[in-house]
Amino acid sequence: MVGGGVIGLAIAWRCARRGLRVVVHDPAPGSGASGVAAGMLSPVVEAHFGEDELPGLLADSAARWPGFAAELTEAAGTPIGYRTDGTLVVGLTGDDLAEARRLWTYQQGLGLPITPLRPSQVRDREPALTLRLRGGAFAATDHQVDPRRLVTALRTAAERAGARLVDTPVTDLSEVVAPVTVVAAGCGAAALTGLPVRPVKGQILRLRAPDGGPPGFRHVIRGYADGEPVYLVPRADGEVVVGATVEERSDTAVSAGAVLRLLRAAVDLVPDLAEYDLVETVAGLRPGTPDNAPVLGPLPGRPGVVVATGHHRHGIVLAPVTADLIADLVVTGTPDPLLAPFGADRFTCGAARPGSTGRSKQSIEEDGWT
Amino acid sequence: MTTTSPDAGFTVGGERFGSRLILGTGGAANLHVLEQAVRASGTGLVTLALRRVDTAPGTSGGLLDLLDRCGVRLLPNTAGCYTAAEAVKVAHLARDAFGTDWVKLEVIGDERTLLPDGVELLRAAEELVADGFTVLPYTSDDPVLARRLADVGCAAVMPAGAPIGSGLGIGNPHHIRLIRQSVEVPVILDAGIGTASDAALAMELGCDAVLLASAVTRAVDPVAMATAMRYAVEAGRLAYGAGRIARRFHALASTPDEGRPDL
Numbered sequence: 265m266v267g268g269g270v271i272g273l274a275i276a277w278r279c280a281r282r283g284l285r286v287v288v289h290d291p292a293p294g295s296g297a298s299g300v301a302a303g304m305l306s307p308v309v310e311a312h313f314g315e316d317e318l319p320g321l322l323a324d325s326a327a328r329w330p331g332f333a334a335e336l337t338e339a340a341g342t343p344i345g346y347r348t349d350g351t352l353v354v355g356l357t358g359d360d361l362a363e364a365r366r367l368w369t370y371q372q373g374l375g376l377p378i379t380p381l382r383p384s385q386v387r388d389r390e391p392a393l394t395l396r397l398r399g400g401a402f403a404a405t406d407h408q409v410d411p412r413r414l415v416t417a418l419r420t421a422a423e424r425a426g427a428r429l430v431d432t433p434v435t436d437l438s439e440v441v442a443p444v445t446v447v448a449a450g451c452g453a454a455a456l457t458g459l460p461v462r463p464v465k466g467q468i469l470r471l472r473a474p475d476g477g478p479p480g481f482r483h484v485i486r487g488y489a490d491g492e493p494v495y496l497v498p499r500a501d502g503e504v505v506v507g508a509t510v511e512e513r514s515d516t517a518v519s520a521g522a523v524l525r526l527l528r529a530a531v532d533l534v535p536d537l538a539e540y541d542l543v544e545t546v547a548g549l550r551p552g553t554p555d556n557a558p559v560l561g562p563l564p565g566r567p568g569v570v571v572a573t574g575h576h577r578h579g580i581v582l583a584p585v586t587a588d589l590i591a592d593l594v595v596t597g598t599p600d601p602l603l604a605p606f607g608a609d610r611f612t613c614g615a616a617r618p619g620s621t622g623r624s625k626q627s628i629e630e631d632g633w634t
Numbered sequence: 635m636t637t638t639s640p641d642a643g644f645t646v647g648g649e650r651f652g653s654r655l656i657l658g659t660g661g662a663a664n665l666h667v668l669e670q671a672v673r674a675s676g677t678g679l680v681t682l683a684l685r686r687v688d689t690a691p692g693t694s695g696g697l698l699d700l701l702d703r704c705g706v707r708l709l710p711n712t713a714g715c716y717t718a719a720e721a722v723k724v725a726h727l728a729r730d731a732f733g734t735d736w737v738k739l740e741v742i743g744d745e746r747t748l749l750p751d752g753v754e755l756l757r758a759a760e761e762l763v764a765d766g767f768t769v770l771p772y773t774s775d776d777p778v779l780a781r782r783l784a785d786v787g788c789a790a791v792m793p794a795g796a797p798i799g800s801g802l803g804i805g806n807p808h809h810i811r812l813i814r815q816s817v818e819v820p821v822i823l824d825a826g827i828g829t830a831s832d833a834a835l836a837m838e839l840g841c842d843a844v845l846l847a848s849a850v851t852r853a854v855d856p857v858a859m860a861t862a863m864r865y866a867v868e869a870g871r872l873a874y875g876a877g878r879i880a881r882r883f884h885a886l887a888s889t890p891d892e893g894r895p896d897l
Contacts, residue, residue: 312664313855314667314856512696512697554664554665554666554700555666555667556664556666
């Protein structure tokens with residue numbers, strides 16, 4: 265197992281439980297995207313235009329979450345902050361509402377469960393929301409979990425099942441001697457496999473309710489505030505996650521402007537948040553693929569190598585289905601039909617070819633900007 | 635551009651482009667779809683913000699690779715700049731990062747409308763032209779300012795049809811026509827396009843090209859919308875050259891009265 269984030273640890277746990285001897289290589293388990301992610305489990309609200317195959321996988325994995333959470337909590341003996349209060353999608357201004365409505369109309373068209381609400385109904389559900397709100401919708405099946413607690417629990421569960429964690433980093437797959445190597449290295453998978461997995465930067469904030477109490481709202485709230493997309497994830501322990509930017513960059517600097525925009529949008533939607541403590545500002549790198557869907561399955565041309573990466577915005581929600589199906593693949597050698605649209609071989613045209621990196625010399629000469 | 639089209643495209647900054655459509659990448663949620671949209675649009679010129687892309691060495695699989703594969707020319711822009719000094723600095727950074735002295739100059743004057751600040755824009759344009767840049771300024775639909783921009787040596791003028799991302803179309807078509815008549819350089823309608831008819835109208839008003847981003851990238855089906863825009867720009871240009879009929883208050887039968895059988 266190369267990579268000990270949520271995906272790598274979940275696969276390790278499932279594999280070890282099935283009696284396989286598992287070694288997880290990661291110098292700092294859970295320190296990548298897993299340690300930054302908000303932990304929304306949103307098969308409905310995350311269904312976006314043009315991502316044809318992804319909603320089905322999101323829905324499948326979300327359906328596995330209740331069982332996965334229960335088993336994991338029992339196996340690890342530690343809570344993971346799994347909450348099922350649902351998600352409210354809201355629009356602050358008329359323009360914001362129109363934008364939000366356009367997306368949920370699309371999601372309704374896919375047959376996904378999301379219910380439009382009048383402004384008064386939105387506030388009845390969540391009185392902490394601003395009175396200025398123009399409307400929203402409720403997605404009852406979009407839940408949340410605390411990814412940091414999840415990493416801790418998965419690690420404990422994997423180790424209890426017999427998996428071994430070692431802190432030696434892997435810089436080349438030839439360093440790993442095992443019948444099967446699973447690459448779950450997030451953005452690091454690009455260098456190891458040549459797959460087109462790129463870093464997509466996200467800046468995210470953590471607030472804490474004053475006086476050690478729980479936050480003043482219980483739903484995941486997401487939407488637009490004056491054109492600014494934002495989400496708010498309240499945890500029972502008082503934490504509120506405010507996210508997140510989506511930037512085509514590979515640094516992890518936190519910018520004043522991004523913090524300002526996120527906080528302004530958050531406070532616009534839930535005015536009381538202005539009184540919360542700002543306890544953390546951080547940036548992480550999502551492993552993104554050209555079509556925003558993960559890469560799951562055998563690595564072409566490399567017998568014995570399986571990849572499970574490129575989960576982009578969806579690593580936490582996709583952890584159960586990834587772990588189950590990759591463990592099946594490792595044990596049986598046969599990919600589940602569910603994995604078919606997500607194979608590494610779908611990137612075989614253009615620069616998506618494994619091993620192809622950077623701009624080709626040929627084309628730079630052709631357009632003459634050298 | 636299809637081979638059957640009688641339109642040979644347009645020239646800006648000494649470069650010939652077969653397609654009169656220029657695409658922006660802002661708002662694209664999915665690189666795979668963006669790539670298909672860029673190809674479907676037939677465009678040869680794509681604008682992107684310096685700060686949106688990672689120009690650090692060793693990064694791959696991102697926007698730059700994609701545009702490279704599509705074989706389009708890059709037009710870096712100064713999106714997000716509010717002063718002339720800032721825009722000039724970003725233009726220089728972009729020249730170093732992308733190896734092109736072309737710049738889509740944006741100097742925003744107001745956060746809510748994202749309309750340009752004409753005073754700062756003109757100042758930045760003058761300085762960048764002097765520094766050897768090929769400057770394509772995003773401007774308001776003001777014919778006087780457009781003329782001033784052309785006078786300082788801009789390679790084109792790019793008036794807004796409506797505020798960026800609003801999809802409101804062309805708010806003041808007459809001003810676009812006036813701009814077309816007041817400058818010699820290409821006029822590129824930039825911002826405000828919501829759907830294909832807006833792009834066609836821009837071409838019918840005499841614009842040399844249309845630049846749009848959100849209309850395609852935020853459409854439910856960006857590839858279909860990119861295709862629609864390609865046809866709209868071609869259709870609008872052909873209609874412009876074809877000489878439209880006069881608008882009349884009353885009908886005029888297309889079949890003349892002469893030769894009607896006497897019953």
